[in-house]
Amino acid sequence: MVNPDTVTEGQIVTLTCSTTCTLTGSPAFIWYWNGSPLSLTNQRVYFTASIEDAGKYSCAVKGYEDLRTPAVALNVRYPPKRISVSVSSSGEILEGSSVTLTCSSDANPPVQNYTWFKNNRGVFSETGGPEESYTIKKITQQDAGEYYCKAGNGIGTNSSPPKRLDVQYSPKNTSVSVSSSAEVEEGSSVTLTCSSDANPPVQRYTWFKDNSLKNSGRSYTIKEIRSSDAGEYFCEANNEIGTDRSPHIHLKVLCLKVEMNSDSVREGEMVTLTCNNTCTHPSYGTTFIWYRNGQLQSSTFNRNFKARNEDAGSYSCGVGYNNHLSSSAVLLSVKYPPKRISVSVSSSGEILEGSSVTLTCISDANPPVQNYTWFKNNRAVFSETGGPEESYTIKNITQQDAGEYYCKAGNGIGTNSSPPKRLDVQ
Incomplete structure (x- = not known):
């Protein structure tokens, strides 16, 4: 007899071998577990139940082994153990793919509830079978992190070790920054830097000016910049997953200069604006365009005018057929x-x-x-x-x-x- 026949791991179990035969002396008993003899000889046996003790028990009086009792089953219940998380993808996880995490465990009775955690925060809970899964469709870089599952079966609850998901993706959010300003005095130095978010990290940066290849490397420095360096620049970032291109940045070379007869006049006084060309590029002529407070002025803009209070502001000039060449702005103050x-x-x-x-x-x-x-x-x-x-x-x-x-x-x-x-x- 097994008492009780269903126990929780750690409980005391009593095995008693009963016989209707008339025995003389002090007979010895033989105990069997799943058909194999045990080194137990007492009629009554006590032990603390463990997972390994579950099975079928029977006994016999020594010398009468052929009169073995029918087997009685011992059921040992225990909380989830040996919990682990497996990932459907055995290789690299690429952004946009589908990934399934599966929680496996050993438990009696079977697991009734699984809860999933990402970076120690609950993300999903489900009542299900012994290998419950959590699927992320179209995985993104925001899904990267450490995942673990918690399994419970009414006897207890335990958690798996964390499993890290590393999501790989091609470069994105690629941009160009300028060391000082996108408006650079001719003869000075400027450094363009390419930044991008990628996993694995960017392996190669490439620089272009007006769609022509110029250089490689994360930074591109132009020393003693000339008017011919003015134009539109962008960079490309590349890793083994893919390539991304930055928006264009307009690099202006300040090789023009606005001269004003006076930067502070009274309303009604004459103002004269002159655009002087000091650009080194030999083909740049003298067709100028004018800007007031950053706004392009019409072709009828008069550079000689009687000052009004609404004429106050900043003035700059540029070359008519190259919007990357310009002057620094000068300020006109009109007193009234x-x-x-x-x-x-x-x-x-x-x-x-x-x-x-x-x-x-x-x-x-x-x-x-x-x-x-x-x-x-x-x-x-x-x-x-x-x-x-x-x-x-x-x-x-x-x-x-x-x-x-x-x-x-x-x-x-x-x-x-x-x-x-x-x-x-x-």
């Missing part, structure tokens, strides 16, 4: 007296006697307004040197404060006044 002067009132509704009201003088001027003067019914009431939005506050306003107010703004270039603003005190 205050314009568009207006008075705003802090209260947008009715003004009640006893309240506080602030009048603000707003204007557009270059240089900024230096002096504001406030008038009520054409009489000066307040003068102040201040910022671009100078204010005049009337506290505890009374009916005597009602009337028409305006401000006068001056900045050294000129002085102008706002339209009147009427205050009606209720």
Whole structure:
């Protein structure tokens, strides 16, 4: 007799050999496990159950081996053991392919639940059979990492060692960076660097200018750059999986120079712009194009003009048939007296006697307004040197404060006044 006949690993098992025969003396017993004799001779045997103890037991009285008892089965239950993760692909895992991870384990009863983890975070849980799988379709580099599975069967839960997935992919996000700026003074040095994300790492970088092969290596340095070096550059990154090409970068050579009769003028004064060509390339002529604040100007752009306040900004020039040759930008400042002067009132509704009201003088001027003067019914009431939005506050306003107010703004270039603003005190 086996008591109990179903145990959990670690429990005590009692084997008792019973016989209906009349025995004399102290008979010895023989125990059998799966038909093979054991080195046990007692009628009653005790042991702690392990996985290896599961099987069929029978016994006989020594000397009466042919009268062996029927076999009785011992079932030993245990939590999942020897858990491992296998990968469907035995070689390199390429981005875009399908990969299946399978969790294998030894358990009694069979595993009832599998949970999958990536980098110690749960990603998938499933109740299934003894070799539950997790499939990643169209695998990407974001799927790379360490995976393990956790298996449970009601007796206990255990985890597998981690299995690393290394996803290989061709170069991507390839780009070109410039050591200083994509606008380079002629005669200076510039280095272009190619960057790319790839696994395995990029094995070869190749450089092109205007679609012609120029050089190889991750960096490409042009020493003493000339106007003939201006153009569109890009790089190609290559590994054993594939190739990727960067966007084009426009390398401008600053071999032109804008000259201005004055970089600070008053509105109405004449401005003259001249583009001087110092480019070393022999074929570059004198057909120039002009830019204002980075925007290409029309062919009718007049390089001699009377300055207006809206003409202030940056000016540069380029060669008409080569947009990679240009000048550095120069700044034109146009000074003008205050314009568009207006008075705003802090209260947008009715003004009640006893309240506080602030009048603000707003204007557009270059240089900024230096002096504001406030008038009520054409009489000066307040003068102040201040910022671009100078204010005049009337506290505890009374009916005597009602009337028409305006401000006068001056900045050294000129002085102008706002339209009147009427205050009606209720």
